[in-house]
Amino acid sequence: MTELHETRQEIWLSASCGRQIAEHLFLRLPYEACGVLRGKATAGGMRIDTFVPMRNVAPDPLHRFILHPEDWTRECLRGKDLVGLFHSHPHSLPVPSEEDLRQLPLFGGMLTAYLIGSPGKTEGIIQLNGYSILKGTDGGFSLQACNVRHD
Numbered sequence: 001m002t003e004l005h006e007t008r009q010e011i012w013l014s015a016s017c018g019r020q021i022a023e024h025l026f027l028r029l030p031y032e033a034c035g036v037l038r039g040k041a042t043a044g045g046m047r048i049d050t051f052v053p054m055r056n057v058a059p060d061p062l063h064r065f066i067l068h069p070e071d072w073t074r075e076c077l078r079g080k081d082l083v084g085l086f087h088s089h090p091h092s093l094p095v096p097s098e099e100d101l102r103q104l105p106l107f108g109g110m111l112t113a114y115l116i117g118s119p120g121k122t123e124g125i126i127q128l129n130g131y132s133i134l135k136g137t138d139g140g141f142s143l144q145a146c147n148v149r150h151d
């Protein structure tokens, strides 16, 4: 018998939000794309209905991302439904890199959802992984895989 060892949290993405994320990812190729996610917590996870693309001002945007400070500040001031971060891995799988984990403390205090996208094998389709940002007892942050669902 198969046993379920953990109940994964669910990240629900609205159809329009999923489309906008994919469009932004392809528009920014070959560079990393980034932006923030608005939505709300639900029982068992969170629901994301808005994607806000942001400028990537990393000196090496092929391999990293830094949110434009103006874009970031504007969204932080806009309301309480800021729940997550998205960025892309144009040349690798959508799994957190060491650099991503190093950057977590920058966002961990305010955001709970963390999405990474990569171009899929089929044109126009992306591979999207979702994580929740967890705060440890030592004050550090980590990522736990979630199920990403679309409607």
Ligand SMILES: [Zn+2]
Pocket: 087, 088, 089, 096, 097, 100, 116
């Ligand atoms: Zn990354």
